[in-house]
Each structure stands twice: as C-alpha cells, then as structure tokens.
Amino acid sequence: MKVITSYNQPDLDGVSCMYAYSELLNKIGEKTNYFIWGKPKKEVLIVCEMFGISLNTLKVKEISKDSDFIVVDLNGKEQLHSIVKEEKVIEIIDHHGLSRWLQSYKNIQRLQIDRLGAAATIVAERYKNSGFLPSRESAILLFYGIISNSINLKANITNKRDIEICNWLKSICEDISDEKIKEIFIKKSIIKDENLREEMECEIPNTFPDFKTIVAQLEVANLKEFLKNKKSNIIDIMKEVKKEKNVNFVFINCVDILNGYTIIFGVDEESNEFIKETFGYKFINKEVEINKIIQRKDLTKILRKKYL
Numbered sequence: 001m002k003v004i005t006s007y008n009q010p011d012l013d014g015v016s017c018m019y020a021y022s023e024l025l026n027k028i029g030e031k032t033n034y035f036i037w038g039k040p041k042k043e044v045l046i047v048c049e050m051f052g053i054s055l056n057t058l059k060v061k062e063i064s065k066d067s068d069f070i071v072v073d074l075n076g077k078e079q080l081h082s083i084v085k086e087e088k089v090i091e092i093i094d095h096h097g098l099s100r101w102l103q104s105y106k107n108i109q110r111l112q113i114d115r116l117g118a119a120a121t122i123v124a125e126r127y128k129n130s131g132f133l134p135s136r137e138s139a140i141l142l143f144y145g146i147i148s149n150s151i152n153l154k155a156n157i158t159n160k161r162d163i164e165i166c167n168w169l170k171s172i173c174e175d176i177s178d179e180k181i182k183e184i185f186i187k188k189s190i191i192k193d194e195n196l197r198e199e200m201e202c203e204i205p206n207t208f209p210d211f212k213t214i215v216a217q218l219e220v221a222n223l224k225e226f227l228k229n230k231k232s233n234i235i236d237i238m239k240e241v242k243k244e245k246n247v248n249f250v251f252i253n254c255v256d257i258l259n260g261y262t263i264i265f266g267v268d269e270e271s272n273e274f275i276k277e278t279f280g281y282k283f284i285n286k287e288v289e290i291n292k293i294i295q296r297k298d299l300t301k302i303l304r305k306k307y308l
C-alpha cells in the first residue's frame with residue numbers, strides 16, 4: 001500500500017493532490033490511499049460542503065510501518081508527520097522552491113517539481129496524459145485547488161500550464177463554473193475575531209543576520225471594506241506578535257482576492273520605514289496600495305535576496 005500525504009493542515013492544493021492522485025493510481029491499478037494530517041484549511045471545508053464531497057483520510061493507526069509514501073505540495077521535511085520516514089518516500093510532486101531536505105530522500109523513484117501556480121496542475125496533467133478521466137470530485141478539487149492557490153490565476157506564480165489545465169478540467173466536468181469561484185472567495189473571507197491571528201499566519205519570524213521580521217498575510221474578498229472593520233484589530237495582533245516573538249519589524253501583506261489588488265502596512269513607524277527602504281513602496285496614509293496581486297512569498301523572496 002502506498003500512502004499519499006502532505007503538510008499539516010493542508011490547503012486545497014494539498015488536499016486535491018492527495019485525493020485526486022490517490023484516485024488516479026488506484027485506477028491505474030496501484031493500491032493507494034491518502035493521509036490528511038490535521039484539520040484542513042477553511043477553503044477545503046467550504047469546497048467540500050458546497051459540492052458534497054467527503055474526504056476519507058487514513059488514520060495514523062491504519063498506516064502500516066512498511067508503507068511507501070508519496071509526498072505532494074511540498075518537498076521539505078519539517079511539515080511532514082513523523083510517521084513519514086525519509087527512506088520510505090518514493091515520489092514527490094510539488095511546485096515550491098527546492099528544499100535543503102530534498103537530498104535526504106534517498107529512495108525517490110519519481111520526482112516532479114515544476115514552478116507552477118499549484119501542485120494540483122501537475123496531478124491534473126497526469127490525468128490528461130494517462131487517458132483516465134478524474135471523477136467529478138477529483139476534477140472539482142483540482143480545479144478549485146489551482147484557482148485558490150493561484151488567486152484565480154492572477155498570482156505571479158501562475159503559469160500557462162495552470163490556465164490550460166483549468167480549461168481542460170472545466171471541459172470535462174459540468175459542475176465547475178466561474179460563478180462558484182466568487183462564492184468560494186467570499187465565503188473564505190468571513191473571519192471571526194477569535195480566528196484572526198490564525199488567519200494572519202504571523203507566528204514564524206524570518207531571521208536575517210542583523211534583524212528579525214514577521215510578514216503576516218491575509219487573503220480576503222473586498223479587502224477595503226474588511227480593513228475598515230478590522231484594521232485596528234490587525235494592528236493590535238501585530239503589536240502582540242512583535243512583543244511575543246521579539247522581532248524588529250512586523251508588517252502584513254493583504255490581498256483582495258476578488259478585485260486583484262494589495263495593501264501593505266506595518267505595525268509601527270519603524271516597520272513602515274523598513275518597508276519603504278526594502279521594497280521602495282510609497283505610503284499614503286500609513287498604507288501601501290498596489291494595483292495588482294503581490295503575495296507574501298513575493299516579498300519574502302525580495303527580503304532573502306537583499307539581506308541574506
């Protein structure tokens with residue numbers, strides 16, 4: 001038995017890869033199942049509920065010690081469950097930058113890491129090339145996995161292959177529609193105050209030789225409206241985090257996933273100065289507004305290039 005798995009609390013890209021690739025391998029005749037570690041991200045639950053899809057993950061105790069593993073949507077090690085032993089990983093499908101752990105996987109038989117908007121694009125292409133059609137559930141998960149990961153194909157990481165495979169998925173599954181994208185994005189943007197810190201993903205500092213910083217992120221529909229109500233809460237959380245984690249700068253990258261623009265602001269004057277200096281952005285009323293989608297990963301890439 002092969003077990004497909006991904007990082008803790010996977011997003012829709014990770015879940016769709018596990019679900020759909022497991023199904024494809026079973027169709028091909030290789031007995032495979034998947035293991036979802038932790039509670040999937042909110043967008044996963046939204047899509048599953050909307051389309052009546054149920055996920056049947058293996059439990060840890062059901063996984064035998066000599067199972068081989070296929071790892072999807074990551075190529076590192078830190079975020080994998082401890083049941084996944086390096087020497088048992090036989091395949092990786094991913095779209096992230098190469099991790100320093102990659103070389104510790106000695107028994108890889110198949111490796112595909114392409115810089116795309118989503119790992120789900122690779123799995124969908126495997127279907128297309130295999131001649132097997134994905135089930136309705138797999139097609140839906142893959143499609144919205146790509147859409148969600150690439151912010152409706154507008155994020156910088158989006159590749160022609162993402163767009164082409166989305167069109168193919170649409171053409172084979174009548175339940176896929178563009179109208180639903182808006183509905184999913186709006187549902188995903190309903191954030192309760194008690195979940196705001198979690199949604200901001202602001203727990204892990206980036207450490208550089210001379211300073212530490214935290215780059216938080218938020219991806220919501222109708223961002224300006226959202227900030228009208230929540231900006232002071234967001235700043236309070238950033239203050240809290242700055243103190244707790246003892247970092248020099250804290251700022252947040254907010255993306256309007258529906259209307260395709262970005263707003264960035266820091267927790268204080270020092271952090272705003274740091275943003276100005278590092279990225280050359282201009283502030284108006286203590287905010288930077290950019291007329292396109294910039295993701296946190298685009299910013300951290302610049303940080304690494306400049307300060308490491």
Ligand SMILES: [Mn+2]
Binds near residue numbers: 013117118119149
């Ligand atoms: Mn991904």
